[in-house]
Amino acid sequence: MGGYAGKILYxxxxxxxxETKPLDLEFAREYIGGLGFGAKIYLDLIKDRPGFDSLSxxxxxxxxxGPLTGIRMNAVARWTVCSKSPLTGLWGECNIGGFFGxxxxxxxYDGIVIIGKADKPTYIYIDxxxxxxxxxxxxxGTDVYTVNDEIIADHKEKSRKSGQVLTIGPAxxxxxxxxxxxxxxxxxxxxxxxxxxxxxxxxxxxxxRGTGRLKVACPERLDSxxxxxxxxxxxxxxxxxxRFFGTASHMDIGIxxxxxxxxxxxxxxxxxxxxxxxxAYGEKILTGKRTCYACGVACKREAEVREGPFKFDKxxxxxxxxxxxxxxxxxxxxxxxxxxANDICNRYGMDTITCGSTIAFAIxxxxxxxxxxxxxxxxxxxxxxxxxxxxxxxxxxKKEGFGSILSEGSTRAAEQIGGNxxxxxxxxxxxxxxxxxxxxxxxxGLAYAVSPRGACHNASLNFPIESGGMYLPEIPELxxxxxxxxxxxxxxxxxxxxxxxxxxxxxxxxxxxxxxILNATQAVDMVNHVTGFDYTIKEVMRLGRRIWYLKRGLSNxxxxxxxxxxxxxxxxxxxxxGPTQESVPDIDLxxxxxxxxxxxxxxxxxxxxxxxxxxxxxxxxxxYKGQ
Amino acid sequence: xxxxESSEKFEExxxxxxxxxxxxxxxxxxxLASNLIIRFTYSDPDIVIVIDCSxxxxxxxxxxxxxxxxxDMSMSAEIAHKFxxxxxxxxxxxxxxxxxxxxxIPKILKLLPAIKPAYTMYPKYLEENGYSEYNIY
Numbered sequence: 001m002g003g004y005a006g007k008i009l010y011x012x013x014x015x016x017x018x019e020t021k022p023l024d025l026e027f028a029r030e031y032i033g034g035l036g037f038g039a040k041i042y043l044d045l046i047k048d049r050p051g052f053d054s055l056s057x058x059x060x061x062x063x064x065x066g067p068l069t070g071i072r073m074n075a076v077a078r079w080t081v082c083s084k085s086p087l088t089g090l091w092g093e094c095n096i097g098g099f100f101g102x103x104x105x106x107x108x109y110d111g112i113v114i115i116g117k118a119d120k121p122t123y124i125y126i127d128x129x130x131x132x133x134x135x136x137x138x139x140x141g142t143d144v145y146t147v148n149d150e151i152i153a154d155h156k157e158k159s160r161k162s163g164q165v166l167t168i169g170p171a172x173x174x175x176x177x178x179x180x181x182x183x184x185x186x187x188x189x190x191x192x193x194x195x196x197x198x199x200x201x202x203x204x205x206x207x208x209r210g211t212g213r214l215k216v217a218c219p220e221r222l223d224s225x226x227x228x229x230x231x232x233x234x235x236x237x238x239x240x241x242x243r244f245f246g247t248a249s250h251m252d253i254g255i256x257x258x259x260x261x262x263x264x265x266x267x268x269x270x271x272x273x274x275x276x277x278x279x280a281y282g283e284k285i286l287t288g289k290r291t292c293y294a295c296g297v298a299c300k301r302e303a304e305v306r307e308g309p310f311k312f313d314k315x316x317x318x319x320x321x322x323x324x325x326x327x328x329x330x331x332x333x334x335x336x337x338x339x340x341a342n343d344i345c346n347r348y349g350m351d352t353i354t355c356g357s358t359i360a361f362a363i364x365x366x367x368x369x370x371x372x373x374x375x376x377x378x379x380x381x382x383x384x385x386x387x388x389x390x391x392x393x394x395x396x397x398k399k400e401g402f403g404s405i406l407s408e409g410s411t412r413a414a415e416q417i418g419g420n421x422x423x424x425x426x427x428x429x430x431x432x433x434x435x436x437x438x439x440x441x442x443x444x445g446l447a448y449a450v451s452p453r454g455a456c457h458n459a460s461l462n463f464p465i466e467s468g469g470m471y472l473p474e475i476p477e478l479x480x481x482x483x484x485x486x487x488x489x490x491x492x493x494x495x496x497x498x499x500x501x502x503x504x505x506x507x508x509x510x511x512x513x514x515x516x517i518l519n520a521t522q523a524v525d526m527v528n529h530v531t532g533f534d535y536t537i538k539e540v541m542r543l544g545r546r547i548w549y550l551k552r553g554l555s556n557x558x559x560x561x562x563x564x565x566x567x568x569x570x571x572x573x574x575x576x577x578g579p580t581q582e583s584v585p586d587i588d589l590x591x592x593x594x595x596x597x598x599x600x601x602x603x604x605x606x607x608x609x610x611x612x613x614x615x616x617x618x619x620x621x622x623x624y625k626g627q
Numbered sequence: 628x629x630x631x632e633s634s635e636k637f638e639e640x641x642x643x644x645x646x647x648x649x650x651x652x653x654x655x656x657x658x659l660a661s662n663l664i665i666r667f668t669y670s671d672p673d674i675v676i677v678i679d680c681s682x683x684x685x686x687x688x689x690x691x692x693x694x695x696x697x698x699d700m701s702m703s704a705e706i707a708h709k710f711x712x713x714x715x716x717x718x719x720x721x722x723x724x725x726x727x728x729x730x731x732i733p734k735i736l737k738l739l740p741a742i743k744p745a746y747t748m749y750p751k752y753l754e755e756n757g758y759s760e761y762n763i764y
Contacts, residue, residue, distance in 0.1 A: 237721050240732030252739040253717060256746070277740055468719025484716060517722075579713050579746075 002217030003067030014116030075514025098187025107210025169349030186316025217532025325356025348397030491593035502544030562604030657741035
């Protein structure tokens with residue numbers, strides 16, 4: 001068996017027991033890795049008692065790598081986490097880059113399953129075969145950057161690798177519902193509040209050091225593919241864009257197509273846009289580039305502001321999503337303040353998409369007189385007030401004053417603010433929409449609506465496919481020309497993007513950015529050469545489909561129904577001018593077609609026979625108990 | 628047979644548009660700052676237009692196949708026409724090789740914000756210069 005480390009760690013924080021189980025090869029073939037492993041193991045753990053609070057000891061947390069994690073190829077350093085989301089109350093998951101996944105596999109583990117809850121601040125120490133639950137009292141209360149450095153320093157051993165740290169910051173400890181978990185200071189499991197799950201478990205960090213090596217089943221074939229792909233990567237405009245500008249490169253492309261939400265999704269253009277576009281980023285705050293394990297694309301940025309109100313030390317720089325949420329969404333033209341807000345989110349451990357979007361939502365409430373400076377602890381939360389935006393981000397991390405209300409996410413904050421505050425929401429299933437406008441590509445709207453974790457551009461391959469960055473001609477549903485501003489055929493497109501996407505970016509696990517230029521054959525070949533399996537495109541689509549239904553079913557089990565598969569009104573309001581003028585997704589048409597195609601009942605739950613045919617009888621039984 | 632009946636017609640139309648763009652200060656300043664010489668090679672009908680930003684003023688030269696260009700852009704006339712209406716998904720066109728860009732990619736990407744104002748100029752240019760039959764806006 002190649003690619004896999006061969007063992008999974010099971011840790012019970014309540015009892016303090018640690019167990020290692022071998023990875024079953026048949027299971028590996030059927031569920032591939034990453035969220036395939038995670039969702040299946042999660043279901044098995046909770047199926048006898050599915051009703052529990054996300055912040056209770058009953059909520060398992062699962063971290064899983066894929067067969068490619070740790071292999072020396074571009075764009076495969078990724079790994080995943082999953083649990084019930086404190087933000088949405090539904091299925092929660094994240095896909096993360098960085099170095100932790102690779103290091104975990106070098107230590108000999110494909111993943112970690114964590115159950116229970118510690119009675120005091122705790123961290124997990126993994127050094128190859130040595131695994132211990134240790135006291136984290138001294139690290140509790142410290143920010144992500146500090147605890148990362150301290151744990152590395154505390155475990156430094158002469159002539160040995162320094163290891164990797166995965167940690168929460170004060171936001172996770174404070175149970176901010178969109179708290180993140182962060183590796184190496186800037187690689188975040190950001191969405192759906194996985195950091196709060198750790199905070200509730202009193203789990204501060206995991207340290208891992210691994211000195212083993214991963215086997216590749218067919219090294220010559222992998223070398224040959226590596227050579228083929230080198231030709232593809234060199235000089236490719238998408239890859240060069242990522243190398244030169246990072247994910248911020250999307251700013252210049254997205255503004256042309258009307259993809260970038262501006263002023264809480266009210267506008268698609270803004271006269272100050274260039275102040276925070278990629279060239280300005282480079283001139284104002286950029287200090288260098290960073291990368292994930294073994295990836296030559298190096299799309300991560302490093303930034304610094306040396307003086308002024310937004311001063312911050314050199315560290316991970318803001319990504320596209322962060323620039324949009326704290327910048328365009330808030331009409332904030334200060335690049336330095338966006339860098340600072342990013343620094344705060346990293347240090348406290350918070351999702352920048354939900355944090356920035358929630359602040360943009362609050363600004364709209366403020367501008368409409370629904371909250372005043374009395375409510376916001378004296379902050380004038382108006383459009384473009386950079387100081388107030390940054391100050392509010394910090395208040396959220398501390399759960400202080402009005403920040404405490406926003407720390408619950410925008411949906412709960414709207415309930416607290418009352419009136420017509422919910423009109424300003426841009427959430428699906430309680431998750432704030434990412435910075436890609438469905439009015440520019442209608443299929444995004446369906447992708448957001450039916451995603452098991454809520455509005456998400458990475459829940460399937462719909463975004464890279466419909467945006468045009470990815471092309472998979474071998475999959476018939478994805479081979480045709482795509483008209484973004486049309487809702488026709490988008491149900492079929494989304495289904496295929498979900499099926500192949502589960503394989504590609506949830507299980508294998510490829511990076512949706514750095515591996516965007518691969519076709520389906522190259523992706524499947526890479527997994528086969530590494531594992532020694534003989535997957536076909538058709539087979540990975542079938543396996544991916546089952547994993548997608550499994551995740552959808554888990555959200556159904558936690559209460560998601562058809563009424564939650566809706567887009568917020570704001571995203572369905574036509575623009576009067578600009579590139580998306582009068583373009584609105586026909587969400588009713590797309591949902592109708594999608595429900596038929598996927599075999600959902602009127603409640604938005606997959607029909608029993610569909611689940612049974614996919615080999616998900618246990619899930620069917622849970623969803624149709626007593627029927 | 629493509630959208631345009633002759634190479635002369637397409638060259639005259641697009642060349643005129645490029646000249647108008649070159650005379651627009653907020654666009655021209657940014658293009659000149661790039662210092663690039665860009666060759667556009669179109670097919671169906673086949674024409675070549677060089678935009679030379681290496682001097683004090685932008686020089687638009689239809690038919691110039693001799694000058695060594697730092698950036699080469701190739702596409703069909705139809706894709707080019709739709710592009711200036713903002714009706715081409717740029718990412719998809721590049722991925723599916725309907726547009727091929729050769730040269731220093733970072734410099735090419737830096738041109739994107741510079742040409743953004745030109746999208747609104749194109750339909751107006753067609754209307755005002757006797758090409759309204761091609762206006763698909």
